[in-house]
Amino acid sequence: xxxxxxxxxxxxxxxxxxxxxxLTTLGVVFGSFVLAAxxxxxxxxxxxxxxxxxRSDRLRRVDVRPKWTGNEADIPAxxxxxxxxxxxxxxxxxxxxxxxxxxxxxxSGPNKPLTEERLRxxxxxxxxxxxxxxxxxxxxxxxxxxxxTTSAGSVAPDNARMASRIVVGRFFDRPDEHAVIVxxxxxxxxxxxxxxxxxxxxxxxxxxxxxxxxxxGLGFYLTKPSGNGMTADEAIALDKVRKQxxxxxxxxxxxxxxRASLQQAMREQKPRETYVLxxxxxxxxxxxxxxxxxxxxRWLDDVDAGVLLPSYTAQGLFFRxxxxxxxxxxxxxxxxxxxxxxxEIMQNVRDMGLNAYGMLEFIERERLIFLLIFGAMTCxxxxxxxxxxxxxxxxxxxxxxxxxxxxxxxxxxxxxxxHIQMIFLFEGALIGLLGGAVGLLLGRLAAxxxxxxxxSMVSRDLKVDLKESLFVxxxxxxxxxxxxxxxxxxxxxxxxxxxxxxxxxVTALRHE
Amino acid sequence: xxxxxxxxxxxxxIPAVHCxxxxxxxxxxxxxxxxxxxxxxxxxTGERVALLGKSGSGKSTLLNLLxxxxxxxxxxxxxxxxxxxxxxxxxxxxxxxxxVGMIFQSFNxxxxxxxxxxxxxxxxxxxxTPGVRRAEARRALEAVGLGERLRHRPSQLSGGEAxxxxxxxxxxxxxxxxxxxxxxGNLDSATARxxxxxxxxxxxxxxxxxxLVTHDEELARTCTDRVIRLKDGELAP
Numbered sequence: 001x002x003x004x005x006x007x008x009x010x011x012x013x014x015x016x017x018x019x020x021x022x023l024t025t026l027g028v029v030f031g032s033f034v035l036a037a038x039x040x041x042x043x044x045x046x047x048x049x050x051x052x053x054x055r056s057d058r059l060r061r062v063d064v065r066p067k068w069t070g071n072e073a074d075i076p077a078x079x080x081x082x083x084x085x086x087x088x089x090x091x092x093x094x095x096x097x098x099x100x101x102x103x104x105x106x107x108s109g110p111n112k113p114l115t116e117e118r119l120r121x122x123x124x125x126x127x128x129x130x131x132x133x134x135x136x137x138x139x140x141x142x143x144x145x146x147x148x149t150t151s152a153g154s155v156a157p158d159n160a161r162m163a164s165r166i167v168v169g170r171f172f173d174r175p176d177e178h179a180v181i182v183x184x185x186x187x188x189x190x191x192x193x194x195x196x197x198x199x200x201x202x203x204x205x206x207x208x209x210x211x212x213x214x215x216x217g218l219g220f221y222l223t224k225p226s227g228n229g230m231t232a233d234e235a236i237a238l239d240k241v242r243k244q245x246x247x248x249x250x251x252x253x254x255x256x257x258x259r260a261s262l263q264q265a266m267r268e269q270k271p272r273e274t275y276v277l278x279x280x281x282x283x284x285x286x287x288x289x290x291x292x293x294x295x296x297x298r299w300l301d302d303v304d305a306g307v308l309l310p311s312y313t314a315q316g317l318f319f320r321x322x323x324x325x326x327x328x329x330x331x332x333x334x335x336x337x338x339x340x341x342x343x344e345i346m347q348n349v350r351d352m353g354l355n356a357y358g359m360l361e362f363i364e365r366e367r368l369i370f371l372l373i374f375g376a377m378t379c380x381x382x383x384x385x386x387x388x389x390x391x392x393x394x395x396x397x398x399x400x401x402x403x404x405x406x407x408x409x410x411x412x413x414x415x416x417x418x419h420i421q422m423i424f425l426f427e428g429a430l431i432g433l434l435g436g437a438v439g440l441l442l443g444r445l446a447a448x449x450x451x452x453x454x455x456s457m458v459s460r461d462l463k464v465d466l467k468e469s470l471f472v473x474x475x476x477x478x479x480x481x482x483x484x485x486x487x488x489x490x491x492x493x494x495x496x497x498x499x500x501x502x503x504x505x506v507t508a509l510r511h512e
Numbered sequence: 513x514x515x516x517x518x519x520x521x522x523x524x525x526i527p528a529v530h531c532x533x534x535x536x537x538x539x540x541x542x543x544x545x546x547x548x549x550x551x552x553x554x555x556x557t558g559e560r561v562a563l564l565g566k567s568g569s570g571k572s573t574l575l576n577l578l579x580x581x582x583x584x585x586x587x588x589x590x591x592x593x594x595x596x597x598x599x600x601x602x603x604x605x606x607x608x609x610x611x612v613g614m615i616f617q618s619f620n621x622x623x624x625x626x627x628x629x630x631x632x633x634x635x636x637x638x639x640x641t642p643g644v645r646r647a648e649a650r651r652a653l654e655a656v657g658l659g660e661r662l663r664h665r666p667s668q669l670s671g672g673e674a675x676x677x678x679x680x681x682x683x684x685x686x687x688x689x690x691x692x693x694x695x696x697g698n699l700d701s702a703t704a705r706x707x708x709x710x711x712x713x714x715x716x717x718x719x720x721x722x723x724l725v726t727h728d729e730e731l732a733r734t735c736t737d738r739v740i741r742l743k744d745g746e747l748a749p
Contacts, residue, residue: 001639002636002639004642005642012625016624406624409620409622410633411608412581412608413608413614413633413637413681414606414608414638415637416601416605416637417601418602419605419637506581
């Protein structure tokens, strides 16, 4: 028997019962629609995530930070000794909490500081394309005979986001360029308010930072309600007060005991020295403040500082302070040569005793969450199709009963059991293929308004304008929906088909 | 015409049908109901034989066994040189398609298919190409006088026309044996005569072995060369 003939007999049988075929197919249409929609948006969201995260180097980036927990070996045993009479288990639990507290609060510095040598070791790791040190200093800027407080942040020359905010002059060409780019708000504080202050280009600005050594001891701070920091003169004056305090306690209204305890405390803590970093740089550019869209859509690439320095120049300035040389940087960025190597780099960084964070991990976590959500949706679709399949099985069993005589006739004129089975299986498959195709078509049509609605929400709430559709229908997805529907319904037809094949022609021919 | 075991005028050495001690039982083995109780007979190629008997005598059962749509409980059954008892389901299906043609009392046409499509059915299962099928089916229907009714469904045909469609279907694969189970049972006498004339004309023209089940003595005498009587599942003397 030819394939075309089986198909013809199956189509003929379905056509004979148009209403029943239509109702049976509707169940498959619904299940296929949900399946198509969930697969489509699942695939679309994944592709969007990939695309958006590939807009810059974010996926190849690893943020490296030192660990700041203290060493257990540095904690005297007496400070974590548990007093009281209690069981061993409780003693151990209390001891652990005491130790935890000490470790958290006793950290005098990072375990493995990001010193210049360690930065060189990181840059030498396999698959590291580049390393960008991150520095951030607070101090003063001197320009045009005036001094203003400011911050100075490092930035890599290939930071496109920051480069796009240049309003006058240019961005850095090299990471070791001896130059600065100034924030328009700092210039405003210096009294320069024009839209395009080209007159500042080429002029020099002196940056000064007073770096106090790390550790414990007496510190003096002046906070002002206006939010501005101390001026240089105020900082110098307070430093002098701090140094003279230990020898001037008798001038204060203190009891003998109070004076003695303070003197003891100040003796135990060595006074922290202050190192002054000072350097002059030509101004090569001015950059603007972020606009609202940039503020609401901040990325790690953004640097908020009064003055920008190229990354290696900033690093060189930073490490000139002895305390910084020992303490190291708070953060550095590593860029992998390829995404596939990010995990290896992160593991190597962690093996060096440092913390490593990557957008790739975040993206993979997000992907997993989306996969779970869309997996659940696909399961719902699968359940819908299963329910449709049960309906098909029931309907086809009824059809076998109604067509008993017809089956007997076919057998009497030469149909084999296999032929009869194939006819009924084809009927099931045709219902699935038709229902799958229609469900897919409905899914594609419904995706048009749904996509527009979701994208408008994303644009409104997240301020992200997606260029591509969130619902995608690649060929493999369309084939999967139709094929899955066809397979499910064909399987549903197996039992009815076997029942039909087992019909006894003698009995069937007597069937009314 | 003699009505017991007479040989036809044409000499036919090879029996088209050869059964020995054929038994067909229904129901459980502990309490079987016998439809045939050991039938032994030969029917020769080209013979026209009537199986006569009252209702329940086993004649339809015997016809079903000869047509390969049922299997004997015991005994030997050879039709057209093939031992039906040893054939697989697949072989039996091919046998039904190519070697025998069957005509039933209640026509047994598929209501949802046209006359043309009903006649095509045996050729579909025989694997014939669509073009050949359609041509042969048309020819078969024209031969039975239904060239104008190709696209009519059974519900649009009279009893006689429906039975002629069934005759065309039975003969379209040019079987060597034609089996008819009370083909005129549901027809009035005039229509019955028409149908039988069509059948006997084709049988004569092709020297087809023809086995007719009927309870009509007159029909048996006029349409066949030999009568075999059955009673209670056995050959009657």
